[in-house]
Amino acid sequence: MRGHLPPFFANAAGLLPLQPLEVMARHLMTNAMAARPSFAARLGEYCGRTFAVDPVDCPFVFVLMPQDGGTHLSVVREAEHFDARIAAPLVVLLGMVDGTYDGDALFFSRDLSIEGDTEAVLALRNAIENADLDLSTVLGFPQGIQGPVNRAARQVFMRVRRLLDAPEDSGPNGVANGVGLS
Amino acid sequence: MTTPLELVCPAGTPAGLRTAVDAGAHSVYCGFRDETNARNFPGLNFDRAEMREAAAYAHAHDAKIAIALNTFMRAGATDLWKRGVDDAVAAGADALIMADVGLVDYARKAHPKQRLHLSVQAAAATPEAIAFYRDHFGIARVVLPRVLTVEEVSRLTAHAAPCETEVFVFGGLCVMAEGRCMLSSYATGKSPNMTGVCSPPSHVTYREDRDALVACVGGFTIERFERGEPAGYPTLCKGRFLADGAMSHLFEDPVSLNAVALLPRLAEIGVTAFKIEGRQRGRAYISSVVRAFRKAIDAMAAGKKFDIDELRGLTEGQRDTVGAYKKTWR
Incomplete structure (x- = not known):
């Protein structure tokens, strides 16, 4: 499957406890929300819905409940209760967050699947799109070093995606320029 | 002197607008976060403050902003649409895109100097309809329905002058008579x-x-x-x-319009503006498509040949078509 992490990664990750991953994910989420305070307003009435974000090549699922004033996040082996589920390989999900991928294009190509409340998924996708997140912001780095860090990160992520045969990059962080002149 | 070609690009969010402008859009179209525009999806569109900032960003980068108020007013609630017109003008809109003849009338009377465009939702597909909007309300540009052949576009463009014509060249394809589909x-x-x-x-x-x-x-x-x-x-x-x-x-395959190969012909027959569909799409789509079409338009202006073959991955159904422009499907 394109974009999937190698099976040994999933097997190894399955042996690890989830709590450290959950602590780290919450920290990154807190940074992102602090940098983008309008996120909840854009999500509007869909605040309070439960989203299962499922990296299908990993033995865990992120369960998010965005709320005005903070987003509750937990990491579980299997999500049993959710309003909407978004599933794709991990690198594809990360590529949606940083604007590398267009969610509709991933859906058309069947690299991403959704189930449950379609309207809530759309609201979340649009709110993430408008958040315009990058690695430095999520890691909470100071403004002065964000540019070089983001450029380096884009190169690394691009190589990883190619290594995993993930969908081709496009967009502001991608490589497509679309036109050949002659 | 011929009018320069204009690339009209979609923006569903403030971040999308900045992406479109940075990618080379000559103008960007967008709407308020309510039922006044035909892309009233959750999490999409602009509140009043965001719209003012968006207009300022576009103008600072030599781009224009067109605000769509292109749904039909609901009886008993017309103030929502009229307020939208007033707020769009106050935000600094270079043009308003409208379909409802009552709203067009209000906009013309309340804001005599405001540039007005007729939305594809108005389904103006005859010389008589376009002339009516042009002569009575000073409509400066009509967005033509996506059901016309190139030759039909050519004849309408000639009749519409001095009203400009704008046509869709890329994105989700609706071959219904928009504004009339139930x-x-x-x-x-x-x-x-x-x-x-x-x-x-x-x-x-x-x-x-x-x-x-x-x-x-x-x-x-x-x-x-x-x-x-x-x-x-x-x-x-x-x-x-x-x-x-x-x-x-029964009606159409899930494919996307891609009329890039027709750009030279459309420019030749006098079309002023090329529109990209997709206010509901992400920044990756906007960036790729806008850059590609801007390069194509610049190449045309410089007398160079161009080809685009890398946009198919972004299309619905992963396939594209020239749609009604050649009417091979009819």
Whole structure:
């Protein structure tokens, strides 16, 4: 499957406890929300819905409940209760967050699947799109070093995606320029 | 002297607008976060403060901003649309895009100097209709319906002058007479004409069935995508149905319009503006498509040849077509 992490990664990750991953994910989420305070307003009435974000090549699922004033996040082996589920390989999900991928294009190509409340998924996708997140912001780095860090990160992520045969990059962080002149 | 060609690009969010401008859009179209525009989807569009900032960003980068108020006013609630017009003008809109003749009349009277465009939702597809809007309301540009051939566009463009014409060149393809299609209303009670949504996501569900993806709208199963088969939006006109013993797309296949090959001809016949569809699409789509078309337009202006063959991955159903421009499907 394109974009999937190698099976040994999933097997190894399955042996690890989830709590450290959950602590780290919450920290990154807190940074992102602090940098983008309008996120909840854009999500509007869909605040309070439960989203299962499922990296299908990993033995865990992120369960998010965005709320005005903070987003509750937990990491579980299997999500049993959710309003909407978004599933794709991990690198594809990360590529949606940083604007590398267009969610509709991933859906058309069947690299991403959704189930449950379609309207809530759309609201979340649009709110993430408008958040315009990058690695430095999520890691909470100071403004002065964000540019070089983001450029380096884009190169690394691009190589990883190619290594995993993930969908081709496009967009502001991608490589497509679309036109050949002659 | 000929009018320079204009690339008109979509923006569903402030970040999308900045992406479009940075990618080379000559102008960007967008709408308020309510039922006054035909892309009234959750999490999309601009509040009043965001719209003012968006206009300032566009103007600071030599781009224009057109604000769409292109649904039809609801009786008893027309103030919502009129307030939208007033706020769009106050935000610094270079043009308003409208469909409702009553709203066009209000905008012309309340803001005599404001540039007005006629939305594709108005379905003005005859010289008489365009002349009416041009002569009575000073409409400066008409966005032509996506049901016309190149030759029909040519004749309408000649008749419309000095009113400019704008045509869709890329994105989701609607081959219905927009503004008059009732399919979505029939199945869901909501439509792009009145509430700004076609086959609204609140009425869309997907489920997995033995490796296939089943898409439903308003409780009707309209499509089943087998494993590995490219998917499309579950709009009713693009569903597969059983009729006369055969399963097929009745109205249209889930494909996207890509008229890049027709750009030179469209420019030659006097079309002023090329429009990219997709306010509901992400920054990746906007950036790729806008850059590609801007390079194509610049190449045309410089007398160079161009080709674009890398946009198919962004298209619905992973396929594209020149749609009605050549009417091979009719």
